[in-house]
Amino acid sequence: xxxxxxxxxxxxxxxxxxxxxxxxxxxxxxFGADMPLQLDAGGVLTxxxxxxxxYGTLNAARSNAILICHALSGDQHVANxxxxxxxxxxxxxxxxxxxxIDTDRYFVIGTNxxxxxxxxxxxSSLNPATGAPYGLDLPILTIRDMVRAQAMLVDHLxxxxxxxxxxxxxxxxxxxxxxxxxxxxxxxAFPIATAARHSAQNIAFHEVGRQxxxxxxxxxxxRYLADASSPRRGLAVARMAAHITYMSDSSLHRKFGRxxxxxxxxxxxxxxxxxxxxxxxxxxxxxxxxFDANSYLYMTRAMDYFDLAADYGGVLxxxxxxxxxxxxxxxxxxxxLFTTADSRNIVHALNAAGAPVxxxxxESDKGHDAFLLDEPEFFAITRGFIDAAARAVGVN
Amino acid sequence: MSPRDLAIKDLKTHDLTMREAAxxxxxxxxxxxxxxxxxxxxSRVLDIGSGDGELLELLATTRGCDAxxxxxxREGVNAGVARGLAVIQGDADIDLADYPDNAFDYVILSQTxxxxxRPKWVLEQMLRVGSRAIVSFPNFGFWRMRLDLLVxxxxxxxxxxxxxxxxxxxxxxxxxxxxxxxxxxxxxxIERAVALDASGHPVRFNLPWAVWxxxxxxxxxxxxxxx
Numbered sequence: 001x002x003x004x005x006x007x008x009x010x011x012x013x014x015x016x017x018x019x020x021x022x023x024x025x026x027x028x029x030x031f032g033a034d035m036p037l038q039l040d041a042g043g044v045l046t047x048x049x050x051x052x053x054x055y056g057t058l059n060a061a062r063s064n065a066i067l068i069c070h071a072l073s074g075d076q077h078v079a080n081x082x083x084x085x086x087x088x089x090x091x092x093x094x095x096x097x098x099x100x101i102d103t104d105r106y107f108v109i110g111t112n113x114x115x116x117x118x119x120x121x122x123x124s125s126l127n128p129a130t131g132a133p134y135g136l137d138l139p140i141l142t143i144r145d146m147v148r149a150q151a152m153l154v155d156h157l158x159x160x161x162x163x164x165x166x167x168x169x170x171x172x173x174x175x176x177x178x179x180x181x182x183x184x185x186x187x188x189a190f191p192i193a194t195a196a197r198h199s200a201q202n203i204a205f206h207e208v209g210r211q212x213x214x215x216x217x218x219x220x221x222x223r224y225l226a227d228a229s230s231p232r233r234g235l236a237v238a239r240m241a242a243h244i245t246y247m248s249d250s251s252l253h254r255k256f257g258r259x260x261x262x263x264x265x266x267x268x269x270x271x272x273x274x275x276x277x278x279x280x281x282x283x284x285x286x287x288x289x290x291f292d293a294n295s296y297l298y299m300t301r302a303m304d305y306f307d308l309a310a311d312y313g314g315v316l317x318x319x320x321x322x323x324x325x326x327x328x329x330x331x332x333x334x335x336x337l338f339t340t341a342d343s344r345n346i347v348h349a350l351n352a353a354g355a356p357v358x359x360x361x362x363e364s365d366k367g368h369d370a371f372l373l374d375e376p377e378f379f380a381i382t383r384g385f386i387d388a389a390a391r392a393v394g395v396n
Numbered sequence: 397m398s399p400r401d402l403a404i405k406d407l408k409t410h411d412l413t414m415r416e417a418a419x420x421x422x423x424x425x426x427x428x429x430x431x432x433x434x435x436x437x438x439s440r441v442l443d444i445g446s447g448d449g450e451l452l453e454l455l456a457t458t459r460g461c462d463a464x465x466x467x468x469x470r471e472g473v474n475a476g477v478a479r480g481l482a483v484i485q486g487d488a489d490i491d492l493a494d495y496p497d498n499a500f501d502y503v504i505l506s507q508t509x510x511x512x513x514r515p516k517w518v519l520e521q522m523l524r525v526g527s528r529a530i531v532s533f534p535n536f537g538f539w540r541m542r543l544d545l546l547v548x549x550x551x552x553x554x555x556x557x558x559x560x561x562x563x564x565x566x567x568x569x570x571x572x573x574x575x576x577x578x579x580x581x582x583x584x585x586i587e588r589a590v591a592l593d594a595s596g597h598p599v600r601f602n603l604p605w606a607v608w609x610x611x612x613x614x615x616x617x618x619x620x621x622x623x
Contacts, residue, residue: 328477347484348494356464356482360473377470384478392480 018133018225021292022126024119025083026051026076026112029153037114037149040142047128050153051119052076052111055095056103058159064395065107065159066386067150068095069167069174071372072242072299073291075118078110079103084290093374100383105395106163111153113146113174115298120149123294124225134294136222141298143170143306147177151185161185164389166382168192168371169338170299173306176346179327180308180319188389190382192330193371195342196316196349197307202337205245206300209238213293222294235293236284243283248334248367252276309349316349326392327357328385330378332370358385426596427532427616428454431504434530434588434618435459439501442466442526444488444518445508449476456481464500466491489513492521500526507614509533510566520582523621529584532616535591537571537609556613572609579619588618 029050031037036046053076058065068078068091075082079089079096095101095108112120115138127134154162165178165186172194179189198206213219216234220227244252256276260266263273272278312318327350331343340361350357362377364370371378428451435441437459446452446465449472455461465483467473476483484491488505489512503526505518510533512518522529534557535541544552551561559566570578572591579586591599591612599611608615 326482344494351484351494351499352496354499356462357484358473358477358482359484359486360470360477361485362470377474381474381477384474388478388480 018124018292020051020084020118021122021124021133022119024051024112026053026119028052028119029156031152035152037145037152039139039145041140041145043139045114045121045139045141045145048114048121048149049119049125050111050114050121050149052109052153053078053080054110055079055108056106058107058157059395061394062159063161063163063393064105064390065109065154065157065162066101066164066166067154067162067178068101068108068110069150069165069171069178070110070113071167071169071171072296072303073239073287074171075116076110076112076120077118078108082290085286090372093372094379094382100379101166101386102383105390106386109154109157111150113299113302114149115141115146115295115302117292117295122292123222123298124292133225135225136294138294138298140301140305142302143173143177144181144311146302147174147181150174150178151182154185161187163393163395164188164190164386166190166192166386167194169194169368170303172338173303173308176308176319177306179323179325180312183320183323183325186325187393188385189325189327190330190385191327191343191346192378193332193335193338193343193368194346195338196309196319196346198303198305199342203304205242205337206304208241210297210300212237212241213297216293219293222297224293230288231293232288235288235291235296236281238293238296239287239291240280240284243280245337246367246369248336248365250334250365251367251369254365255279316346317352320350320353320355323353323355325355326389327355328381329357329359330371330381331359331361332364332366332368332375332378333361334365335368335370337368425450427506427592427614430590430592430598430616431506431530431532432459434616435461435502435504437461440464440499441502441504442495442500443504443506444492444522445506445511446476446481446483447472449479449481449483451504451506452476452481452483453479488518492518492525495521495525497524498527502526502528502530504530506530506532507534510569512568515568515570516578516582519578519584519619523582523584523619527621528587529619530616531575531619532614533570533575534566534614535572535609535612536569537573538594538613539610540594540613542610572612572615573605575615575617576605579617583622584619585622586617587620590616592616 036044078091097104112118115122117124123134123138165175167175172191175191213234216231218229219231259275261275261278309316329343331340347359441461441463443465446467452463455463466486473483473485503522541552591608594613
């Protein structure tokens with residue numbers, strides 16, 4: 001196991017995702033053969049590494065650490081400029097000095113999940129056995145595998161118990177898994193816009209995305225990196241389809257309506273006449289420049305396989321039996337991907353388990369993406385929940 | 397036990413409670429202090445319609461209770477969460493069904509039963525989810541209400557109940573006697589009952605229900621599941 005400080009990874013134009021894969025612009029923790037990652041699929045991943053960012057200062061009692069778990073398209077760059085896109089961190093609205101998760105008070109950890117493409121071991125990482133990128137030779141990973149790897153990082157940082165574990169969507173799944181796997185290590189769990197299992201509809205959307213990638217001839221059975229190629233079209237289409245599911249009908253209407261893109265009238269062609277088409281194409285293109293197609297396959301699969309109750313005899317409440325962790329769940333009214341009903345299902349299980357749980361449904365027309373956007377009510381409950389947890393454990 | 401006996405029993409404890417209340421001088425509502433006093437220390441409590449969490453915090457800090465809330469408004473939930481309380485945004489008329497049997501020692505419904513769509517169902521659920529229920533409500537049999545209706549011929553509107561008939565959330569008003577009938581109907585036992593007069597003090601006479609029904613502006617009942 002070894003640390004390396006922020007290193008400069010050359011970004012190679014023809015394979016952008018590889019740029020951060022082995023030597024990211026992040027702290028990296030490397031686990032050698034003596035510390036393999038046990039996998040749900042059977043076997044181990046070894047050696048492997050985790051890329052992470054930290055913000056703020058760990059206090060002497062090591063009691064003010066908050067772990068942020070990212071969603072499908074996120075990474076460890078929670079609150080700093082992204083090294084590939086140059087854009088602000090994906091949760092700078094929520095995390096930072098004076099923000100609801102206040103880095104002046106808390107030690108905040110962002111990590112890239114295993115299976116990702118921003119420096120934690122994933123399909124674009126070099127396979128030491130072959131010297132080439134893993135591609136599909138990487139074993140299938142689960143949410144629980146991701147969390148197990150995070151726990152090894154938290155161990156390394158010398159943190160016995162996290163003040164809070166926070167995340168939305170796939171990040172929320174990790175939060176639930178943390179609370180189920182390591183109840184004594186999580187004082188407060190904050191799963192946002194998530195579910196205890198992926199629905200058939202959501203699996204179906206993911207399958208569309210995967211098929212788009214795999215139908216791209218440049219995917220080359222997952223070996224595109226070795227061939228210096230990239231299934232750009234397929235990944236872009238996958239992102240376009242997924243992006244629709246992150247928004248709501250009303251937010252799409254409010255943003256674009258039926259407005260035309262830089263033109264007076266219809267062109268009677270298949271050009272991007274409508275603003276919404278142009279927007280989706282841009283979203284798809286921008287994603288391809290920072291994300292690895294195989295990572296997209298692995299991470300969507302991990303979400304599909306997530307069914308927390310199934311690991312506990314089919315009874316979700318059993319996942320939280322006798323837990324002392326305090327929970328707060330949040331859903332958004334217009335989120336049709338991870339609905340209020342999904343959150344309430346978790347709340348009922350926590351009630352049945354006797355766990356202290358709060359729940360709020362935030363009014364928003366921004367769909368699933370609302371958890372990443374400027375939502376004052378959401379910020380208010382986040383600040384309230386985190387600060388109350390900090391008071392309870394004596395963090396100033 | 398007759399109301400007369402209940403009142404005698406209450407007098408002893410409640411004189412003390414009111415003194416405590418005065419000492420506390422925390423600005424807490426009198427009916428909330430009265431409810432808190434009815435709850436055995438260290439119990440598991442569910443407060444339905446927990447508002448900003450005032451009663452929950454009172455129960456947690458002064459009675460050492462594991463106190464949880466259900467609250468309809470998100471503002472209320474946010475306020476409760478910021479106090480470090482466990483509050484779920486939800487609707488008593490629907491969400492009580494999702495709680496397991498015997499999850500709590502007490503389920504509290506403070507000044508809210510008149511705003512539920514299904515008061516009887518709610519009361520039954522309370523006594524399923526908890527072994528005891530505490531219900532406080534405004535008494536529509538209070539003499540001023542009766543006088544108001546008699547003299548003015550209009551739906552009464554008071555300081556505590558300032559709404560007009562068409563914009564009130566209070567859709568199921570009852571009197572103390574009506575409530576006692578409902579308690580009978582759902583087969584619950586009355587362990588204690590206190591009527592509070594207009595100044596928020598317990599009605600200090602050992603009198604039959606009919607008199608309480610006149611003099612009490614509001615009432616607090618501690619109920620238990622029979623059998």
